[in-house]
Each structure stands twice: as structure tokens, then as C-alpha cells.
Amino acid sequence: MEVDLGLSCPGCHEPWLRPTNLPGRYRCVNCLLRYELRSVCPNCGEHSTIVRMSKTATLACNHCGSSMLVQV
Structure with a gap:
């Protein structure tokens, strides 16, 4: 049984990316x-x-498939 831990971080590639209180x-x-x-x-x-x-x-581009996330 596989457990879904969440979205993968573009930086460390671990499944711990979480939404904040700000949209997007x-x-x-x-x-x-x-x-x-x-x-x-x-x-x-x-x-x-x-x-x-x-x-x-x-979170992925529909055209090329890369991440639409940019580090802030």
C-alpha cells in the first residue's frame, strides 16, 4: 500500500510541498x-x-510538462 505524502518539492524532490495561506x-x-x-x-x-x-x-506546464513553480 502506497501512502501519498503530498506534492514533490522542485528543490529537494521530497513529497513535502504544502500550500500556504496565500493563494498560489x-x-x-x-x-x-x-x-x-x-x-x-x-x-x-x-x-x-x-x-x-x-x-x-x-503545477505542471500543459505544453512542456515542466514545473510552473518559481522559487521566491
């Missing part, structure tokens, strides 16, 4: 890095509509 902001409880969800992919520049609700947030 995340913090890793393992390495303590903070991230912001962007509407423009930092990898390919493709614009995407983002949903900032924690349960339905799309």
Missing part, C-alpha cells in the same frame, strides 16, 4: 524553500490559465 504560494516543510505558482512557464514561456485552489492546482 507553497512551502516545502523539508528544505523550507518557498515557491509561487506562475501563469507563464519558466521553461518554455507558454502562458496558461492557473487555478490557485490547493486541491485542483495544476
Whole structure:
């Protein structure tokens, strides 16, 4: 039985990324890095509509598949 611990951190790649009280902001409880969800992919520049609700947030680019999170 596999346990889902949460989203993976782009920095340390551990499953401890958690939403903060600000919409579109995340913090890793393992390495303590903070991230912001962007509407423009930092990898390919493709614009995407983002949903900032924690349960339905799309954190990967629909075009290239890279992370839409940018370290703050």
C-alpha cells in the first residue's frame, strides 16, 4: 500500500510541498524553500490559465510538462 505524502518539492524532490495561506504560494516543510505558482512557464514561456485552489492546482506546464513553480 502506497501512502501519498503530498506534492514533490522542485528543490529537494521530497513529497513535502504544502500550500500556504496565500493563494498560489507553497512551502516545502523539508528544505523550507518557498515557491509561487506562475501563469507563464519558466521553461518554455507558454502562458496558461492557473487555478490557485490547493486541491485542483495544476503545477505542471500543459505544453512542456515542466514545473510552473518559481522559487521566491
